[in-house]
Amino acid sequence: MKEFSPLRSRRAVFFTWRKQVGLEAITSSRPRPRVMGWAMILLSFGVLHVETAMGQETEAYFRQNCMSCHTVGGGRLVGPDLKNVSKRKDQEWLIEFVTNPKGLIDAGDAYALAMKDAARGVIMPKIPGLDKAKAAALLELISRESVLEKSQFAGLHITDEPFDASDIARGRDIFTGSLPLENGGASCLSCHHVTDIGLFGGGKLGPDLTRVYERMLGRKNLASWLLSPATATMRPVFQAKPLTSDEIEGLVAYLEDVAKAGGAEDATPSLMLFLLGLAGAVLGLMLVDSIWSYRFRAVRRPLVGEIV
Amino acid sequence: MSSFAHYLDQLFFAVFPFVAMVIFFLVTIQRYRGRTFTFSSLSSQFLENEDHFWGMVPFHFGIIFVLIGHVVAFLLPAQILSWNASPIRLILLELTGMALALFTLVGLLAVIIRRVSSSKVRVVTSPSDWVLYLLLLVQVASGVYVALFHPWGSSWFAAAVVPWLWSLVKLSPNISYIAAMPFAVKLHIVNAFIVIAFFPFTRLVHILVLPNPYPWRKTQVVRWYGIRRTA
Numbered sequence: 001m002k003e004f005s006p007l008r009s010r011r012a013v014f015f016t017w018r019k020q021v022g023l024e025a026i027t028s029s030r031p032r033p034r035v036m037g038w039a040m041i042l043l044s045f046g047v048l049h050v051e052t053a054m055g056q057e058t059e060a061y062f063r064q065n066c067m068s069c070h071t072v073g074g075g076r077l078v079g080p081d082l083k084n085v086s087k088r089k090d091q092e093w094l095i096e097f098v099t100n101p102k103g104l105i106d107a108g109d110a111y112a113l114a115m116k117d118a119a120r121g122v123i124m125p126k127i128p129g130l131d132k133a134k135a136a137a138l139l140e141l142i143s144r145e146s147v148l149e150k151s152q153f154a155g156l157h158i159t160d161e162p163f164d165a166s167d168i169a170r171g172r173d174i175f176t177g178s179l180p181l182e183n184g185g186a187s188c189l190s191c192h193h194v195t196d197i198g199l200f201g202g203g204k205l206g207p208d209l210t211r212v213y214e215r216m217l218g219r220k221n222l223a224s225w226l227l228s229p230a231t232a233t234m235r236p237v238f239q240a241k242p243l244t245s246d247e248i249e250g251l252v253a254y255l256e257d258v259a260k261a262g263g264a265e266d267a268t269p270s271l272m273l274f275l276l277g278l279a280g281a282v283l284g285l286m287l288v289d290s291i292w293s294y295r296f297r298a299v300r301r302p303l304v305g306e307i308v
Numbered sequence: 309m310s311s312f313a314h315y316l317d318q319l320f321f322a323v324f325p326f327v328a329m330v331i332f333f334l335v336t337i338q339r340y341r342g343r344t345f346t347f348s349s350l351s352s353q354f355l356e357n358e359d360h361f362w363g364m365v366p367f368h369f370g371i372i373f374v375l376i377g378h379v380v381a382f383l384l385p386a387q388i389l390s391w392n393a394s395p396i397r398l399i400l401l402e403l404t405g406m407a408l409a410l411f412t413l414v415g416l417l418a419v420i421i422r423r424v425s426s427s428k429v430r431v432v433t434s435p436s437d438w439v440l441y442l443l444l445l446v447q448v449a450s451g452v453y454v455a456l457f458h459p460w461g462s463s464w465f466a467a468a469v470v471p472w473l474w475s476l477v478k479l480s481p482n483i484s485y486i487a488a489m490p491f492a493v494k495l496h497i498v499n500a501f502i503v504i505a506f507f508p509f510t511r512l513v514h515i516l517v518l519p520n521p522y523p524w525r526k527t528q529v530v531r532w533y534g535i536r537r538t539a
Contacts, residue, residue, distance in 0.1 A: 176395050177394070177395070180393050184386065185467070186463050186466065186468075187392075189395065189460070197395075198395065203459050204458050205490070236484040236485045237467055237471070270456075273456065274406070276406070277403060277410050278410055279407075280403065281414055285362075295361060298357070
């Protein structure tokens with residue numbers, strides 16, 4: 001039994017008691033190591049699930065990455081028709097070119113340079129996730145598709161006849177969103193400007209599309225491009241919600257019409273948007289000032305002011 | 309895209325958001341349990357209340373409605389897109405957003421100027437306050453810039469940014485949606501997660517005092533607990 005000492009404060013007695021009944025272990029131990037453990041587990045979830053595009057099927061991969069510039073048996077778009085491509089060049093060369101198109105052009109390869117000329121100077125971009133194994137799988141797929149009478153990658157058939165006014169009007173409605181996209185995609189206006197779109201214009205996240213018809217060298221390329229948009233931001237958005245062929249036809253009609261009308265591109269932000277926003281903010285300030293017009297301002301300052 | 313840029317994208321948009329959320333939850337909970345009475349806005353209204361009004365009121369009302377806009381688009385992207393299907397409605401929404409954003413920016417600038425110019429208020433301003441003001445200024449200014457130079461954000465946020473955010477919620481980040489976004493947009497996103505990570509170390513925790521009574525409570529005398537300051 002412990003001897004009583006008047007020097008031991010009541011506080012010390014309390015702490016001894018707390019230790020004896022095991023309360024200390026409950027109340028004072030912060031669960032730091034466990035917290036860190038949970039943090040590590042949560043963090044590793046984030047790291048482990050970083051998505052790679054590697055697991056996709058070859059066909060889907062071709063559709064998403066190649067079809068905006070190539071067909072198999074549908075004729076030339078920006079890039080060449082890939083039907084029987086393996087008969088034109090050997091496998092090794094093709095794999096090297098596909099995995100690093102600019103490399104062979106920079107190295108002065110005669111065939112690669114000729115292809116660049118045929119594409120009017122457009123160089124095939126380096127496709128993310130396209131390594132040698134993927135390239136070999138794609139070439140095998142192209143060979144299989146080449147012997148078919150009509151490949152699934154023959155591309156979209158778009159009319160050569162002139163579009164009429166109703167096609168153009170429908171295209172404009174699709175562009176602005178008045179006619180919602182069938183598969184739920186965002187309207188073109190969300191990100192793109194075209195010269196004949198009203199006071200505030202179209203979006204400016206993506207490029208101005210006033211002259212896109214000319215840049216894409218006509219209907220066929222533009223339509224194929226819209227079938228599987230290949231730019232970094234549009235690809236994931238429209239992969240999930242593709243445009244229908246009717247919508248593509250309308251958009252091509254509209255963009256062709258706009259380009260032929262000859263408007264100029266416009267990259268300046270809307271001054272009107274800023275000024276009206278500023279006016280709104282000023283109105284807001286006036287509003288809060290009047291709502292709280294009887295707000296407490298001061299006691300001492302006015303008193304001092306009266307005297308001085 | 310170079311592999312270094314790709315690496316940075318992975319870091320900022322697939323890893324950092326999780327780091328920020330983990331810090332946010334752990335430190336907020338730890339601070340609430342350990343130092344409950346530091347959950348305060350540390351109002352300095354009683355030190356200076358003239359300029360205070362022109363900073364505090366516009367900033368708070370502005371940021372609350374702007375944040376509600378972000379959250380609604382995050383929860384109901386399809387509804388936002390169908391609202392925006394009519395160009396008139398799109399313009400109406402964007403104009404409202406622009407007005408609120410500028411209202412917020414005016415308020416925030418007033419807040420910062422007051423902190424700098426009032427000697428009494430400057431004394432009670434901690435280094436973390438200054439860092440927070442800088443972060444908030446970057447956040448609001450980049451938001452205004454994006455709204456002005458990369459319209460129409462209400463639509464493309466719903467179409468291209470919300471799927472990325474949901475991929476984070478589902479713990480399988482798909483950064484392809486935003487990897488090619490313009491710099492200002494990326495800055496706005498990364499800085500937002502920096503603010504979230506920094507949140508529990510700042511006076512921002514007053515947002516979490518539930519049920520949050522600020523909008524309807526009566527005015528009250530403010531006292532500071534849990535910190536000691538010497539002038």
